[in-house]
Amino acid sequence: MLALRDVTVGYGKTPVLRDVSLRVDSGRIVALLGANGAGKTTVMRTVMGLLKPWSGDVRLGARDIGGLRTARVVRLGIGLVPEGREVFAHLTVAENLRMGAYTRRDAAEVAQDRERVFRLFPVLGERLGQRAGTLSGGEQQMLAIGRALMARPRLLLLDEPSLGLAPLLVREIFQVLRQIHREGTTVLLVEQNAHMALQVADYAYLLETGRVVRHGAPAELLEDPAVKRAYLGG
Amino acid sequence: MFWQLVVSGLATGCIYALVALGLTLIYKATEHVNFAQGEMAMVGAFLGYTLYTDLHLPVSMAVAGAVVLSGVVGLVIQFVVIRPAADQPHFNVFIITMGLSIVLRSLAGLVWSHDEFPFPGLFPVRPVTFGPVVVTPLNLGTIAVAVGIMAGLFAFFRYTRHGVAMRAVCERPEAAQLMGVEVRRVFAAVWVLSAAVSGLAGALIAPVLNLSTHMGAVVIPAFAAAILGGWGSFPGAIAGGMALGVIENLAGGYLAGQIKNMVPFLVVLGVLVVRPQGFLGEKEIRKV
Ligand SMILES: Nc1ncnc2c1ncn2[C@@H]1O[C@H](COP(=O)(O)OP(=O)(O)O)[C@@H](O)[C@H]1O
Ligand SMILES: [Mg+2]
Numbered sequence: 270m271l272a273l274r275d276v277t278v279g280y281g282k283t284p285v286l287r288d289v290s291l292r293v294d295s296g297r298i299v300a301l302l303g304a305n306g307a308g309k310t311t312v313m314r315t316v317m318g319l320l321k322p323w324s325g326d327v328r329l330g331a332r333d334i335g336g337l338r339t340a341r342v343v344r345l346g347i348g349l350v351p352e353g354r355e356v357f358a359h360l361t362v363a364e365n366l367r368m369g370a371y372t373r374r375d376a377a378e379v380a381q382d383r384e385r386v387f388r389l390f391p392v393l394g395e396r397l398g399q400r401a402g403t404l405s406g407g408e409q410q411m412l413a414i415g416r417a418l419m420a421r422p423r424l425l426l427l428d429e430p431s432l433g434l435a436p437l438l439v440r441e442i443f444q445v446l447r448q449i450h451r452e453g454t455t456v457l458l459v460e461q462n463a464h465m466a467l468q469v470a471d472y473a474y475l476l477e478t479g480r481v482v483r484h485g486a487p488a489e490l491l492e493d494p495a496v497k498r499a500y501l502g503g
Numbered sequence: 504m505f506w507q508l509v510v511s512g513l514a515t516g517c518i519y520a521l522v523a524l525g526l527t528l529i530y531k532a533t534e535h536v537n538f539a540q541g542e543m544a545m546v547g548a549f550l551g552y553t554l555y556t557d558l559h560l561p562v563s564m565a566v567a568g569a570v571v572l573s574g575v576v577g578l579v580i581q582f583v584v585i586r587p588a589a590d591q592p593h594f595n596v597f598i599i600t601m602g603l604s605i606v607l608r609s610l611a612g613l614v615w616s617h618d619e620f621p622f623p624g625l626f627p628v629r630p631v632t633f634g635p636v637v638v639t640p641l642n643l644g645t646i647a648v649a650v651g652i653m654a655g656l657f658a659f660f661r662y663t664r665h666g667v668a669m670r671a672v673c674e675r676p677e678a679a680q681l682m683g684v685e686v687r688r689v690f691a692a693v694w695v696l697s698a699a700v701s702g703l704a705g706a707l708i709a710p711v712l713n714l715s716t717h718m719g720a721v722v723i724p725a726f727a728a729a730i731l732g733g734w735g736s737f738p739g740a741i742a743g744g745m746a747l748g749v750i751e752n753l754a755g756g757y758l759a760g761q762i763k764n765m766v767p768f769l770v771v772l773g774v775l776v777v778r779p780q781g782f783l784g785e786k787e788i789r790k791v
Contacts, residue, residue, distance in 0.1 A: 317681065319677065338685070339680040339681060340680060340683045340684060340685045340686075343680075343681065343682065343683035348681075349681050351677075351678065351681065355675055355677070355678040355681075356678075357670070357671050357674050357675060357678065357679075358674065359670065359674055360667065360670060360671060360674070364670075364671075367664070368667060368668065368671050368679070368682045368684075369682060371664065371668060371684055372682070372683035416682075417681075420682070420683065
């Protein structure tokens with residue numbers, strides 16, 4: 270579904286990603302792991318068209334989407350839950366969800382998807398009129414995910430959804446991720462929390478200072494001594 | 504006398520409020536401070552004048568036309584002057600809008616001359632009496648139109664898809680892009696809206712001030728109004744505008760006529776000392 274081939278990109282003149290290649294096949298959950306500063310967010314931003322690749326290409330199916338305007342990428346069916354949630358703090362929960370469905374004109378199905386979001390995150394249904402800025406961190410993360418689902422993306426990118434959350438909430442978020450995936454959405458998940466990510470993923474890539482240094486099935490990566498040392502605490 | 508001063512002050516205050524709203528729209532969306540806001544109002548009023556005198560449209564149509572044409576002027580300005588400079592530091596854009604204000608005034612002078620013209624009012628000026636209060640329909644009509652437009656803007660931002668999207672863009676342009684919003688189009692739309700609102704303000708105040716290329720100076724009390732209410736706040740711009748209009752008129756009426764023009768400066772000084780965030784403004788929270 271999504272494929273990056275030899276993508277090099279950065280900010281200003283310094284490259285951050287060098288010749289990164291990775292694939293997310295339809296129906297999978299793929300994890301992208303790496304330490305802070307490895308370039309995980311940069312991968313997401315490049316896919317979303319927030320950065321234009323210097324070289325290499327980004328394909329969605331057969332289509333080259335490298336450097337396409339973000340609003341166009343969203344309309345092709347890719348959604349991003351950004352790092353740090355980025356909910357609209359001054360907008361209500363209902364308005365945030367409405368923004369998630371901004372590209373859609375099928376009101377009846379949007380209403381169904383809203384119900385689906387409330388099933389996944391019942392607390393959002395109870396906070397509809399509340400400004401997003403007044404929600405707790407966990408609730409904001411749920412809203413960020415719910416908002417992205419409102420676009421009904423075929424491919425959902427999540428950038429560190431567990432960041433800063435209590436373990437119980439992290440578990441809940443990951444459960445919902447599994448559920449979303451079961452219901453037919455392909456997922457690319459960025460995590461520093463390698464344990465959790467490898468539990469849900471079908472396939473994983475390991476990024477180190479802008480390069481893919483390992484990739485494989487979670488079982489293989491869990492056995493890899495280098496991975497163990499760096500990311501799994503021994 | 505007090506209530507007359509209040510009502511006519513409110514009418515002027517509504518004009519300040521509209522121009523202040525125009526400033527706030529652009530500031531909230533792009534963090535640009537548009538010094539040419541007053542000249543945009545002036546050009547709008549002149550366009551209305553031309554529709555009235557040369558095309559012989561009825562006053563109401565001329566004013567409506569002024570609003571629409573102002574929007575077009577806003578779009579052209581955004582495309583030609585602002586968009587190419589969008590990545591520049593905000594201060595540079597501010598200087599560009601200062602230049603723009605001079606250019607607009609000169610162009611208006613070339614087209615219409617720097618004379619004063621009587622501008623037809625939407626409403627009659629012959630006073631009517633309500634008990635002890637004598638007011639002009641012009642004042643009441645100005646207030647009604649301005650309040651109607653503000654209510655319309657409120658409903659737009661609150662209830663419509665594009666209105667909510669504009670608020671989202673104001674807060675987090677990048678996240679709004681991730682929702683599929685074409686942010687550059689929203690920035691252009693904000694200039695259209697801002698210019699249209701200012702054009703209306705120009706057409707509403709022209710009958711009172713007489714139409715001239717100096718009308719752009721209305722931007723000064725509009726800035727004062729926005730600061731009084733809380734820079735960057737929509738309710739603040741409205742309340743600040745109305746309050747400033749009334750304060751100015753009362754000071755002019757009870758103290759001395761000459762004080763009137765100083766009031767905006769005194770108010771700004773006072774606010775910045777006593778309550779820098781303005782009365783309805785939020786304390787500035789710097790995004791990291
Ligand atoms: N806006 C930016 N400007 C310049 N450098 C950046 C910017 N964003 C990230 N970087 C640099 O790019 C590298 C990768 O960042 P990022 O993709 O955010 O890593 P990760 O998400 O894996 O923590 C880091 O060294 C970071 O300092
Ligand atoms: Mg990151």
